[in-house]
Amino acid sequence: MKTRTLWFLSLPLVWLLSLLVLPFIGAEMLRPHEVFGDPGSSSATLFWVLRLPRVLAGMLTGAVLALAGLAVQALFRNPLATPFTLGTASGASLGASLYIWTGWSVSVLGLSGQTLFSFLGAAAALLFIYGLAWLKDNMAAETLLLAGVAIGIFFSSLILLLQYLSDQAHSLRILRWLMGGLEVVGYRDLLQSLPLALVGLVIIMFHGFELNLLSTGEELSQARGLDVPRVKLLILSGVGLMVGSVVALAGPVAFIGLMVPHVARLLLGPDHRRLTWAVLFLGATFLPVCDVLARLILAPAELPVGIITALLGGPFFIWVLTRKKT
Amino acid sequence: MILEAKALTYAVGDKLLLDQVDFQIQAGERFAIVGPNGAGKTTLFKLICRLLKPRAGSVRLDQKPLAEYSRKALGRWIAYVPQAMARQDHFTVREFVLMGRYPHLSPFTSISRKDDAAVDRALELTRMQDFALRDLGTLSGGEQQKVLIAAALAQEPRLLLLDEPTAFLDPFQQEQIHQLLETIHSQTRMTLLEVTHDVNRAALGHDRILGLRDGRVVFLGTPEALMQAPVLENIYGKRFLLARHPDNGHMIVLPDAGKGKT
Numbered sequence: 198m199k200t201r202t203l204w205f206l207s208l209p210l211v212w213l214l215s216l217l218v219l220p221f222i223g224a225e226m227l228r229p230h231e232v233f234g235d236p237g238s239s240s241a242t243l244f245w246v247l248r249l250p251r252v253l254a255g256m257l258t259g260a261v262l263a264l265a266g267l268a269v270q271a272l273f274r275n276p277l278a279t280p281f282t283l284g285t286a287s288g289a290s291l292g293a294s295l296y297i298w299t300g301w302s303v304s305v306l307g308l309s310g311q312t313l314f315s316f317l318g319a320a321a322a323l324l325f326i327y328g329l330a331w332l333k334d335n336m337a338a339e340t341l342l343l344a345g346v347a348i349g350i351f352f353s354s355l356i357l358l359l360q361y362l363s364d365q366a367h368s369l370r371i372l373r374w375l376m377g378g379l380e381v382v383g384y385r386d387l388l389q390s391l392p393l394a395l396v397g398l399v400i401i402m403f404h405g406f407e408l409n410l411l412s413t414g415e416e417l418s419q420a421r422g423l424d425v426p427r428v429k430l431l432i433l434s435g436v437g438l439m440v441g442s443v444v445a446l447a448g449p450v451a452f453i454g455l456m457v458p459h460v461a462r463l464l465l466g467p468d469h470r471r472l473t474w475a476v477l478f479l480g481a482t483f484l485p486v487c488d489v490l491a492r493l494i495l496a497p498a499e500l501p502v503g504i505i506t507a508l509l510g511g512p513f514f515i516w517v518l519t520r521k522k523t
Numbered sequence: 524m525i526l527e528a529k530a531l532t533y534a535v536g537d538k539l540l541l542d543q544v545d546f547q548i549q550a551g552e553r554f555a556i557v558g559p560n561g562a563g564k565t566t567l568f569k570l571i572c573r574l575l576k577p578r579a580g581s582v583r584l585d586q587k588p589l590a591e592y593s594r595k596a597l598g599r600w601i602a603y604v605p606q607a608m609a610r611q612d613h614f615t616v617r618e619f620v621l622m623g624r625y626p627h628l629s630p631f632t633s634i635s636r637k638d639d640a641a642v643d644r645a646l647e648l649t650r651m652q653d654f655a656l657r658d659l660g661t662l663s664g665g666e667q668q669k670v671l672i673a674a675a676l677a678q679e680p681r682l683l684l685l686d687e688p689t690a691f692l693d694p695f696q697q698e699q700i701h702q703l704l705e706t707i708h709s710q711t712r713m714t715l716l717e718v719t720h721d722v723n724r725a726a727l728g729h730d731r732i733l734g735l736r737d738g739r740v741v742f743l744g745t746p747e748a749l750m751q752a753p754v755l756e757n758i759y760g761k762r763f764l765l766a767r768h769p770d771n772g773h774m775i776v777l778p779d780a781g782k783g784k785t
Contacts, residue, residue: 403630410622414609420572421678422598422626467613 204464205471208478215482216256220248222489224496246383254381254390255485255502258443259453261394263480265436266454267461267472268401271408272432273338280440280454283345283433284322287352289444291359292318294371298359311374312389312445319441322348327433338415341433377450377503379488390446397438401473404432408469450503452510453480459514525550525682525714526571530580533566533738540566541738543580550681551712555725557749558735559759564718567735568686571716572603584682598626601682602675606690608659608667616662616670617655620645623677645676648707665696669703676707683707685717689724701728722763723775726750734758750774 221227227248231240265280273282280286296314303310325348330340356375360368381387401408407428410418419425443450461475484502487509491500524547531544541563548554556564569575571582573589582589584600592600602623623645624638646652649669659667668688675683685704689697701724708715719725725732726746734742734749734757741757742749749755755763755776762779 406622406625406628409614409618410625413614413619413622416574417603417605417609419574419594420598420601420603420684421623421674422595424594466615466618468618 201465201471205475208475208482212256212478212482215485216252219252219485219489220244223248223492250381250384250387251379251488252485253384254379254387254446255488256481257387257390257394258379258447258450259457259480259482259484260477261398261439261443261480262450262453262484263457263461263476264398264401264473265439267458267469267476268404268408268432268436269454270458271412271469272429273342274412274414275342276459277455278342280436281349281449282342283436283440284326284348284352285319285437285440286444286449287349287356288318288320288322289315289441290318290375290449291352291356292316292321293374293445293448294356294359297367297370297374298363300367308389309386312386315445316393316441318352319437319444322352323433323437323441327430338429373501374448376501377448377506378499378501379447379484380499381446386446390442393438394442397435397440397442398477400431400435401439404428404435405468405470405473408432408473409467412467412469448501448503450484450506452503452506452514453484456510456514457483524548525552525585526716527583527586528567528571528580529583531567531570531577531582532579533563533570533575534578539738541570541577544735544738544740546733546740546743548682548714548716550714552731553708553715553729554717555729555732556716556718556735557720557722557725557732557758559761561737562735563738564735565686566738568684568718571684572601573597595626598678598680600680601684602678602680604668604671604675604683604685604688606687607664608671613658613660615656615658616651616673617642617646619659619670620651620674620677623674626678641677641679645673648676648710649673649703663696665692665699668692668696668700672700672703672707676711680713682714682716685715687718687720690720697724704728722749722755727773736760747774750776 221229221232221244225243227240227244231238232244233241235241262280266278269278269280269282270276292314293311295318296311301310305313326341326344329344330337333340356371360371363371407423410421410423411425411428415425457476457480458472461472461479465471465475484506487505488502491502491505494500526548528544528546531541532539533541544567556567558564566575570577584592589597620642621634621638624634624641627638628634643652646655649672651666651669651673654662654666659670662670672688689700692700704715705728707713717729726749729746731743731745732749733740734754736758742754750765752763752765763776764779765774765776767773768775
């Protein structure tokens with residue numbers, strides 16, 4: 198119990214430390230006096246225009262994907278569920294790929310075309326899945342899960358088709374976007390994704406106790422007074438808003454939504470009232486750290502952060518599981 | 524009267540699973556539902572919990588149609604104990620029992636002292652206080668069943684529904700659970716509604732019994748009226764051997780394996 202409390206209290210501190218330190222780290226290491234001493238210096242510009250927004254984008258994406266992963270794992274009572282299981286990421290990816298393939302360059306209400314298309318793609322996938330599950334059997338978990346997997350595969354095939362039909366440059370852009378990355382410049386992209394992501398985040402944060410109930414099974418939850426179809430719709434809407442927003446920002450970054458909730462459970466136990474907070478801080482720390490590594494490993498070239506999260510996350514996850522069993 | 528089913532009918536496609544079921548349960552009563560597999564016991568249970576919608580007829584709870592209760596309000600009236608605990612994510616006993624307080628929580632308040640006190644009472648009544656910080660996965664089947672009962676008690680319901688609560692337990696653990704239910708009833712006067720396959724248990728631990736066969740009510744009466752060979756044959760379609768218990772003189776039954784379907 199005491200260890201869990203210690204972990205719970207230390208996670209925000211670790212996150213705060215990462216926020217204070219990570220923007221200074223990169224191919225060119227920055228020093229605080231260079232950044233804060235002369236606001237017009239190149240170091241200050243690098244810090245405020247490139248590094249800080251990128252770290253913040255990583256924090257938002259990491260936190261949101263981790264929280265979404267926690268919610269869907271509880272909802273489906275499936276440890277392998279991820280935020281992308283519902284087909285949202287594939288929908289967003291298809292939207293973005295379609296936009297790149299058309300070669301358009303539009304902006305609507307301050308939203309870039311790519312953001313808009315990827316968000317619309319995520320929304321289309323979710324609406325299709327909700328509609329199907331609602332019509333068939335009042336949002337049964339199995340239907341949602343299977344419909345999500347099916348629509349994910351279908352959209353992925355359409356993305357491959359678009360890549361096949363694209364010229365080399367567009368095909369490469371699509372491929373690069375699919376790898377996930379945090380190459381934001383300034384705060385505009387971040388601010389575009391923030392409002393909807395926050396709405397989704399608040400919805401999930403308010404449902405920690407309900408996630409506990411849902412993780413014990415739907416029938417028992419209903420008997421305890423939980424309006425399961427309503428709460429499920431709310432939680433899935435929250436997940437959809439969050440995932441649509443951050444996938445539009447950073448692409449489908451792999452592994453965070455699967456791994457972070459498991460690590461949080463190992464550290465803090467199964468209570469979602471604590472876990473919702475813990476995954477926020479863990480996700481918001483883990484992804485920017487991976488992004489710094491992605492920038493350093495082949496500096497001055499950059500690796501897509503999705504590659505790092507998968508390369509680090511996979512072995513780490515297996516190590517954690519093995520350690521737990523022994 | 525706490526619960527009333529009137530002409531309750533449920534069907535899947537053309538197949539009638541419950542047909543014109545009528546019964547009433549009085550407050551504080553211990554009521555059992557018996558019948559062979561496929562008789563409609565679980566369907567009836569799910570209709571009472573409003574996990575299913577009837578095709579026709581109605582269930583009234585405290586004179587009011589079940590459909591008029593919000594899900595949370597229903598949770599304050601009725602608690603449900605399943606046959607066994609499904610796979611859980613290593614909650615502690617206390618964390619799990621606390622979930623029973625959900626129907627009493629408002630969206631913007633956290634767990635209050637009142638909720639903690641209700642959990643303490645439930646753990647005390649089920650004698651699980653010493654297990655409060657134990658992981659559910661480390662408990663025996665009987666202990667897990669007590670935790671399920673404790674969580675249901677934490678709901679502070681007026682009606683406790685038990686779906687074969689001893690189905691997967693050995694005879695001694697079954698007896699422990701039965702004694703626990705007796706204690707709960709004598710201390711709280713809560714209405715108990717239990718589905719059971721154990722005819723002896725139904726007769727010994729309940730005030731009235733409902734017998735279902737092929738979705739129809741074929742018996743409704745006292746334990747003494749139930750423990751008659753023709754009545755049991757009518758419910759189960761099989762013959763039973765009846766004898767008196769050597770210690771307490773109660774009638775007990777055994778399936779007559781040598782006899783065929785009637």
